[in-house]
Amino acid sequence: MDITLFLFQLMNGVQYGLLLFLIASGLTLVFGVMGILNLAHGSMYMVGAYLAWYFTNSTGSFGMAAVISAIIALLLGILIERTLIIRLYRRNHLDQVLLTIGLIFVFNALQSLLWGNDPLGVAVPAWLDGAIPLTDMIEYPVYRLFVSGLCILIAIGMYLTINRTRLGMLIRAGESNRDMVECLGVDINRLYTLVFAAGVALAAIAGIVSAPMVSVVPGMGEHVLISCFVVVVIGGMGSIKGAFVGALMVGIVDTFSSIMLPQISSMMIYILMAVVLLIRPKGLFAN
Amino acid sequence: MSDTELVLETEALCKYWGGLKALDDLSLQFRDRQLHGIVGPNGAGKSTLLNLLCGTYSPTRGRILHKGEAIESIKPYEFSRRGIGRGFQKTNIYPSATCLENCSIAAQRRVGGSFNIFRSRHSEKLLTEMAEQALEKVGLAHRRDAVASRISYGEQRQLEIATVLATAPCVLLLDEPMAGMGHEESQLIIQLLKTLKQDYCIVLVEHDMDAVFELSDQLTVMVDGQHLITDTVDQVRDDPRVKEAYLGQGDEVI
Amino acid sequence: MFTNRAEKLFVWVFFPLALLMPLLLDQNTYYVNKLATILILSIFVMSLDYLVGRCGLVTLGHALFYGMGGYLFVMLAPEYEAVNFWIYTFYVLAISSVVALIVGFIVLRTSGIYMIMITLALAQMCFYFFSDSTEFGGNDGVFIYVKPETSVFGLNLFDLDNPTHFYYLCLLSLFNCLLFFKLIMRSKFGRIVDAVQENPERTTALGYNVFHFRLASYVIASALGAYAGYLFALQYGFVNPSMLSWQTSGTALVMSILGGLGTLYGAILGTLVYEGLHYGFEHLTENWLLPMGVLIILMVLAFRHGLAGYLESLLEKRK
Amino acid sequence: AEPVKVGVMLPFSGVYAALGDAGRNGLKLALQQNAAQLHGREIEFLELDTEAKPERAPELASSLLDKDKADFIIGPVHSGVAMGMSKVLRNKDAIMIIPNAGAAAATGPLCAPNVFRTSFSSWQPSYPMGKVALDAGYKKVVTMSWNYGMGKESLEAFEESFTAGGGEIVKQILVPFPKTEFQPYITDIAATAPDAVFVFFAGGGAVKFVKDYNALGLSDKIPLLGAGFLTEGTLEAQGDAAEGILTTLHYADNLDNPANHKFRQDYASSFGKPADIYAVQGYDAGLLIAQAMNTLGGDISDRKALIKAMEESTIDSPRGKFTFSKAHNPVQDIYLRKVVNGENQVLSIAAQALEDPARGCKL
Amino acid sequence: MSNLLEVRSLHTLYGDSHVLHGVSFDIKKGQAVSLMGRNGMGKTTTLKSILGVLTPRSGQVRFQDQDLDGLPTWQRMRRDIAYVPEGRGMFHNLSVKEHLLMAARPNQRREVLWDYDRVLATFPRLQERLGNLGTQLSGGEQQMLAIGRALMTNPDLLILDEATEGLAPLIRKEIWDVIRTIKASGVSTLIVDKNIQVLEKICDHHIVLVKGRVMFEGDSQQLLTQRDEVESHLGV
Ligand SMILES: Nc1ncnc2c1ncn2[C@@H]1O[C@H](COP(=O)(O)OP(=O)(O)OP(=O)(O)O)[C@@H](O)[C@H]1O
Ligand SMILES: Nc1ncnc2c1ncn2[C@@H]1O[C@H](COP(=O)(O)OP(=O)(O)OP(=O)(O)O)[C@@H](O)[C@H]1O
Ligand SMILES: [Mg+2]
Ligand SMILES: [Mg+2]
Numbered sequence A: 001m002d003i004t005l006f007l008f009q010l011m012n013g014v015q016y017g018l019l020l021f022l023i024a025s026g027l028t029l030v031f032g033v034m035g036i037l038n039l040a041h042g043s044m045y046m047v048g049a050y051l052a053w054y055f056t057n058s059t060g061s062f063g064m065a066a067v068i069s070a071i072i073a074l075l076l077g078i079l080i081e082r083t084l085i086i087r088l089y090r091r092n093h094l095d096q097v098l099l100t101i102g103l104i105f106v107f108n109a110l111q112s113l114l115w116g117n118d119p120l121g122v123a124v125p126a127w128l129d130g131a132i133p134l135t136d137m138i139e140y141p142v143y144r145l146f147v148s149g150l151c152i153l154i155a156i157g158m159y160l161t162i163n164r165t166r167l168g169m170l171i172r173a174g175e176s177n178r179d180m181v182e183c184l185g186v187d188i189n190r191l192y193t194l195v196f197a198a199g200v201a202l203a204a205i206a207g208i209v210s211a212p213m214v215s216v217v218p219g220m221g222e223h224v225l226i227s228c229f230v231v232v233v234i235g236g237m238g239s240i241k242g243a244f245v246g247a248l249m250v251g252i253v254d255t256f257s258s259i260m261l262p263q264i265s266s267m268m269i270y271i272l273m274a275v276v277l278l279i280r281p282k283g284l285f286a287n
Numbered sequence B: 001m002s003d004t005e006l007v008l009e010t011e012a013l014c015k016y017w018g019g020l021k022a023l024d025d026l027s028l029q030f031r032d033r034q035l036h037g038i039v040g041p042n043g044a045g046k047s048t049l050l051n052l053l054c055g056t057y058s059p060t061r062g063r064i065l066h067k068g069e070a071i072e073s074i075k076p077y078e079f080s081r082r083g084i085g086r087g088f089q090k091t092n093i094y095p096s097a098t099c100l101e102n103c104s105i106a107a108q109r110r111v112g113g114s115f116n117i118f119r120s121r122h123s124e125k126l127l128t129e130m131a132e133q134a135l136e137k138v139g140l141a142h143r144r145d146a147v148a149s150r151i152s153y154g155e156q157r158q159l160e161i162a163t164v165l166a167t168a169p170c171v172l173l174l175d176e177p178m179a180g181m182g183h184e185e186s187q188l189i190i191q192l193l194k195t196l197k198q199d200y201c202i203v204l205v206e207h208d209m210d211a212v213f214e215l216s217d218q219l220t221v222m223v224d225g226q227h228l229i230t231d232t233v234d235q236v237r238d239d240p241r242v243k244e245a246y247l248g249q250g251d252e253v254i
Numbered sequence C: 001m002f003t004n005r006a007e008k009l010f011v012w013v014f015f016p017l018a019l020l021m022p023l024l025l026d027q028n029t030y031y032v033n034k035l036a037t038i039l040i041l042s043i044f045v046m047s048l049d050y051l052v053g054r055c056g057l058v059t060l061g062h063a064l065f066y067g068m069g070g071y072l073f074v075m076l077a078p079e080y081e082a083v084n085f086w087i088y089t090f091y092v093l094a095i096s097s098v099v100a101l102i103v104g105f106i107v108l109r110t111s112g113i114y115m116i117m118i119t120l121a122l123a124q125m126c127f128y129f130f131s132d133s134t135e136f137g138g139n140d141g142v143f144i145y146v147k148p149e150t151s152v153f154g155l156n157l158f159d160l161d162n163p164t165h166f167y168y169l170c171l172l173s174l175f176n177c178l179l180f181f182k183l184i185m186r187s188k189f190g191r192i193v194d195a196v197q198e199n200p201e202r203t204t205a206l207g208y209n210v211f212h213f214r215l216a217s218y219v220i221a222s223a224l225g226a227y228a229g230y231l232f233a234l235q236y237g238f239v240n241p242s243m244l245s246w247q248t249s250g251t252a253l254v255m256s257i258l259g260g261l262g263t264l265y266g267a268i269l270g271t272l273v274y275e276g277l278h279y280g281f282e283h284l285t286e287n288w289l290l291p292m293g294v295l296i297i298l299m300v301l302a303f304r305h306g307l308a309g310y311l312e313s314l315l316e317k318r319k
Numbered sequence D: 001a002e003p004v005k006v007g008v009m010l011p012f013s014g015v016y017a018a019l020g021d022a023g024r025n026g027l028k029l030a031l032q033q034n035a036a037q038l039h040g041r042e043i044e045f046l047e048l049d050t051e052a053k054p055e056r057a058p059e060l061a062s063s064l065l066d067k068d069k070a071d072f073i074i075g076p077v078h079s080g081v082a083m084g085m086s087k088v089l090r091n092k093d094a095i096m097i098i099p100n101a102g103a104a105a106a107t108g109p110l111c112a113p114n115v116f117r118t119s120f121s122s123w124q125p126s127y128p129m130g131k132v133a134l135d136a137g138y139k140k141v142v143t144m145s146w147n148y149g150m151g152k153e154s155l156e157a158f159e160e161s162f163t164a165g166g167g168e169i170v171k172q173i174l175v176p177f178p179k180t181e182f183q184p185y186i187t188d189i190a191a192t193a194p195d196a197v198f199v200f201f202a203g204g205g206a207v208k209f210v211k212d213y214n215a216l217g218l219s220d221k222i223p224l225l226g227a228g229f230l231t232e233g234t235l236e237a238q239g240d241a242a243e244g245i246l247t248t249l250h251y252a253d254n255l256d257n258p259a260n261h262k263f264r265q266d267y268a269s270s271f272g273k274p275a276d277i278y279a280v281q282g283y284d285a286g287l288l289i290a291q292a293m294n295t296l297g298g299d300i301s302d303r304k305a306l307i308k309a310m311e312e313s314t315i316d317s318p319r320g321k322f323t324f325s326k327a328h329n330p331v332q333d334i335y336l337r338k339v340v341n342g343e344n345q346v347l348s349i350a351a352q353a354l355e356d357p358a359r360g361c362k363l
Numbered sequence E: 001m002s003n004l005l006e007v008r009s010l011h012t013l014y015g016d017s018h019v020l021h022g023v024s025f026d027i028k029k030g031q032a033v034s035l036m037g038r039n040g041m042g043k044t045t046t047l048k049s050i051l052g053v054l055t056p057r058s059g060q061v062r063f064q065d066q067d068l069d070g071l072p073t074w075q076r077m078r079r080d081i082a083y084v085p086e087g088r089g090m091f092h093n094l095s096v097k098e099h100l101l102m103a104a105r106p107n108q109r110r111e112v113l114w115d116y117d118r119v120l121a122t123f124p125r126l127q128e129r130l131g132n133l134g135t136q137l138s139g140g141e142q143q144m145l146a147i148g149r150a151l152m153t154n155p156d157l158l159i160l161d162e163a164t165e166g167l168a169p170l171i172r173k174e175i176w177d178v179i180r181t182i183k184a185s186g187v188s189t190l191i192v193d194k195n196i197q198v199l200e201k202i203c204d205h206h207i208v209l210v211k212g213r214v215m216f217e218g219d220s221q222q223l224l225t226q227r228d229e230v231e232s233h234l235g236v
Helices: A003-033 A041-059 A062-083 A092-114 A144-164 A165-177 A178-182 A188-212 A219-235 A240-260 A262-279 B045-054 B076-081 B099-109 B125-138 B155-164 B183-196 B210-215 B234-240 B241-249 C005-024 C029-054 C065-078 C085-109 C112-132 C163-186 C187-196 C200-204 C209-234 C246-259 C265-284 C291-303 C305-319 D019-035 D054-067 D079-089 D123-137 D149-164 D183-192 D203-215 D235-242 D258-271 D277-295 D303-312 E043-052 E073-079 E096-103 E116-121 E139-151 E169-184 E194-204 E218-224 E227-234
Strands: A131-133 A139-141 B006-017 B021-024 B027-032 B033-040 B061-066 B082-087 B171-175 B201-205 B218-223 B226-231 D004-010 D043-049 D072-074 D093-097 D115-117 D140-146 D169-177 D196-200 D224-227 D247-248 D315-317 D320-324 D329-340 D343-354 E003-015 E017-030 E032-036 E058-063 E083-084 E157-161 E188-192 E203-210 E213-218
Touching: A003 A041, A003 A144, A003 A165, A003 A188, A003 A219, A003 D183, A041 A062, A041 A092, A041 A188, A041 A219, A041 D072, A062 A188, A092 A219, A092 C291, A131 A144, A131 D320, A131 E017, A139 A144, A144 A240, A165 A178, A165 A188, A165 B076, A165 D149, A178 A188, A178 E073, A188 B076, A188 E169, A219 A240, A219 A262, A240 A262, A240 D183, A262 D123, B006 B045, B006 B201, B021 B045, B021 B226, B021 D019, B027 B201, B033 B045, B033 B210, B045 B082, B045 B171, B045 B201, B045 D247, B076 B082, B076 C200, B099 B125, B099 B155, B099 B241, B125 B155, B155 B171, B155 B183, B183 B201, B183 B210, B210 B234, B210 E096, B210 E218, B218 B234, B218 B241, B226 B234, B226 B241, B234 B241, B241 E169, C005 C029, C005 C163, C005 C265, C005 C305, C005 D072, C029 C187, C029 C209, C029 C246, C029 C265, C029 D054, C065 C085, C065 C112, C065 C209, C065 C246, C085 C112, C085 C209, C112 C246, C163 C187, C163 C209, C187 C200, C187 C209, C200 C209, C209 D079, C246 C265, C246 C291, C246 C305, C246 D004, C265 C291, C265 C305, C291 D235, D004 D054, D004 D203, D004 D277, D019 D043, D019 D258, D019 D277, D043 D054, D054 D072, D054 D079, D054 D149, D072 D277, D079 D093, D079 D149, D093 D277, D093 D303, D093 E043, D093 E213, D123 D149, D123 D196, D123 D224, D123 D247, D123 D329, D123 D343, D123 E116, D140 D149, D140 D183, D149 D169, D169 D183, D183 D203, D235 E188, D277 D303, D277 D315, D343 E157, E003 E043, E003 E188, E017 E043, E017 E058, E017 E188, E017 E203, E017 E213, E032 E043, E032 E227, E043 E058, E043 E073, E043 E083, E043 E188, E073 E083, E083 E139, E096 E139, E116 E139, E139 E157, E139 E169, E157 E169, E169 E188, E194 E218, E194 E227, E203 E218, E203 E227, E213 E227, E218 E227
Parallel strands: B033 B201, B033 B218, B082 B171, B171 B201, D004 D043, D004 D072, D072 D093, D093 D115, D140 D169, D140 D196, D196 D224, D224 D247, E032 E188, E032 E203, E083 E157, E157 E188
Antiparallel strands: A131 A139, B006 B021, B006 B027, B006 B061, B218 B226, D247 D329, D315 D320, D320 D329, D329 D343, E003 E017, E003 E058, E203 E213
């Protein structure tokens, strides 16, 4: 592999890793930080993509569609937390598995009823539809660079919020001992509603910005679900930095193994995770 | 004083947490049929010492000798098998099991057969007896069938000791057994420890000075991970360094 | 043995009814087969329930053993020759135990979500191995052409090609499995298993090697999971990598939570209800996912401890 | 007389749901349009969602066979499911008609008198592309697909004809199924710089691949060839990215024959969307049933006669007339198509009356 | 002096077991009140019922002349009550510094009497352990942190459940000193502790619970005169 090709592949890996982080960011928040086992995370990603498709077609503007979809997702998150998740905080964690699997079923059914089963596509918005030629063979689409930039912004924003602000401390404290946080005069229920909704919105945003790059199809949520969990766990529960590093690792390892070790590339992210967990049983950056 | 057998011994024991020297160069000797009190300001490393003695932590440096054998590198569960039993500072019981069951679990270690999948857990009389005895000793017999999570905090502390007793230890490491207990219960524990120390080697970490002074045959004071003094109660009580670092002057409320 | 009232009731209703079922169904091949599948799944779910509910070891890789049960037979048995069922049962149990011992050695170093993920990782690796393999049929799966015969000392008890016989074999297996787990939980070993789940730190301090107890439980549950997979493979003579997929593990987990974690008989209840609903809705509407999902959600909200918990509270009220 | 029971085992949920939908629509349309041929017998549809889960296939097949006593069982889409079904249905009383799955085995080693296929074997659509590539002057080609049976068989078929004519496969890329992160592979292709690329992808993966290929700027530098599924049912989602792609398939939207005109019109008006290959294949399964019943005057109780009637039928399909090979696979024309203005337009017939070699079939 | 807190005939149950049988008492502004009783008599239950962590079956709680009944815990705390729970309530994923910062808030009058620096000045031991996680502290350090955290909310009423449990004599003394200071600054305190000698001196008013009933209520003078009776209730 010559050096330019290596650099390209590295770039592919980083870009994929950043996208993975974006998709996993909501899960990092809801699962990693808040400790809610939300298996319907992938469904939220799917909902985001479908909403983006729907509103792009009806409004004609991707930017507008993105805003509307993100707001709908936020409201959806509030609704789900208020009506369902809130009843499970004091119960066995595994009840959350059952509940959110129920949610996956419901979302899949609704998707099929509302939008049908055909693969759908969203066009890249015109103002981002350029490409930067890198060699005489390959060019790099502006939109993907834009998405990478967005991912980095979200990563920094999340890191600062969770680790540096009082809000972040309260969120983490809530995961550890809800009652005690409430005893400090904090409306933990509202706080958690908002954080959960933010997590849902992040998943949906990932779906929205992915929509022009991928095909919007049934089951797209389930495909990303496992990767998201892998990212969060490799990084260590509750660590934004960990999730970020984990996502990049997965992205890069996956990219290079696809090319260099095609026989086992399908297993590669699992091998990576297993190795990380054997060396550090609580992930890379768990405290 | 030092006429009884040496059971447990530490040699230049150290435990560092990053840069923090929670325990620094500690050499102590614990004798059979004696109660060895350990006191010191908060964060002095008392719990750390107990954790090292029962294998929960492994030392950064130094040695632990049990009846002359070095045991600092054996597995945590093997400490208990050697008869080193331990009560925790934070109540640590099986909350959903009954008090009796809590003790039965402990007693079964000694009776054996824990990998037997054919023997009913309730069939063994001996085991139940041992568990009941343990409850009896700490004065919890009347709570035999109460679920552990539903008894009060003080009672849970009693249960904690009972659990350790049920393993029939020869060394008893107790971390603030009296904390959170009422006078009566404390008194009960003090009486209990008095009897127990006739048979066991007891290492007691406690902030209840009355109890410590009353019970200890030997008393060690630690400050900031370091050994300050080990001597009889009277000697220690009057040591000016101890007053300064730990007890303070005179009455508690000035 | 069955001390809990709800459990007693369930066992007394379920097993006699299950015994009569093939007669009631007039030996309709499909229904008998379908019920046998549910019984097999119940074994699988029960072994998972023991692991998750009784040992506190949550795994999302239990399908590894389910699939292994099937593939072991494919790999070991000659293609066109009937082998002995009991001998191969032994092989399957023995080999999967050894594998479980090794896998357990790795995965039990972690706990909680990390264990969930590492079990998932190992199962997925195995899934891709068989999926990408050329010799074991790859993605499309393999056929078992000849079913084993079941003679013991010349006595042929079950004809595996006969659905009714096969059904009774499954029922017998399930009953034994339940009995076996009850025996374990009642035993002195079970006491420590309970203790380890509730407070591993305390249990270590009492001198038990927690790791050994977990490993033993892991091996037991995995071997029985493999046995279920072996039965499943024999039922239609078809083995596919999807048996190893995480969805298989996930569905089993769902069934066991639905049934009531750690109750063991709840595993049967959960499987029965889940499969029943699936069957019902699937025949009712093409959008069966919707009512199914809604009902699952409602059940989680309504039942604190799964169906078994609900049954128990019903009996409690009547008392 | 009793209604004819037609079991339908297709995926109606999950990744393959679109294919299942289309197949079923086609099937129903055909039986509706040809009700006259059924000699007064009603059709009763029994529909089961396979969820594309192979492990459930035997059970569902058994449900249609043993419980419902279906006369025909139409399904599936997914090759793994096809294997599971065929395990239960081979040599049984019901007639199994495969409306999509291409697994070579189904009409190869596992062929059976009662198993028909109205779609294709994976060999068929890809084999003719080898010659097309050679004719276009491509010497070095990279092939790529998901690493599963159907994909691998397609690549082999292409390779067979392409290397026989002196072409060289410079690289074969197998992507783990169902991964859709294609970027590293495409970068690799760019670095290899072959004369052309031949791929097998379908559904969502096809959309993603074509978009990625275009996004990295390769579409106007290295021609993209494929088995026709690459651009079937996916063109709308692919948008401009698909323009100019050459594919071979046993169907094209603008085939100029009366059956196709009528079919496309009726399909669009009935279901509100344009027909694709999956709909055609389902439609032909319906035609096959109708025609065989017509031959037998509506009485299908004699299964031997039924099979014979089916074997001998010539289907006047939207794809053009086709017959069945000994192994019960269609003998059909394969068209070379190009995507122009979001439509698969026929350029020429790439292979006339192509018959699958049916390796391993003893019928 | 007006009543800061009024507790009226609280009845609280855990499932079927009736633990509080009509507990009533008052706390006046600026008062330090002790709540004593043997283990399992319902002290903690009383506190939790006041705070709304447990929902009493019946009874009223009024704070600063407002009914608290039916309000969620956090709204009660927002009226400037602070709580140091039995068992300390550490967060395993927050550092010492974060424990303090997360709790910081001015009282309802928007005054900040206790800030980060003052708390650290009061508990210098914490200063050295700022980066450690709450659960990595020694028992006594945790206790200091729990009190410090409560003070960061600038309460009018500070409720301490066994706050000196597990503290070294010297530190215990410091804590009592702090409580005195707090009291002097006008903050009322409700203290659950077993050290009757100290409580006698620090608190103005004393309550003794026996099996969920108030068996003694009175000021330090009365306590002195009825010492024997009280001690028998306490099992001393
Ligand atoms: N896991 C750990 N990581 C880092 N530091 C620790 C850890 N455990 C204890 N420490 C530190 O080690 C020191 C000694 O702690 P230890 O618990 O032994 O004190 P102690 O003497 O038992 O105090 P107390 O009487 O308050 O219980 C403390 O400063 C504590 O913060
Ligand atoms: N969660 C619970 N479920 C059932 N009963 C409980 C529960 N918590 C406490 N109890 C019971 O309520 C009674 C009062 O308990 P509480 O904790 O209020 O006592 P306390 O006075 O604070 O005792 P201590 O000094 O030991 O802390 C006890 O008898 C206890 O058994
Ligand atoms: Mg300590
Ligand atoms: Mg209390």
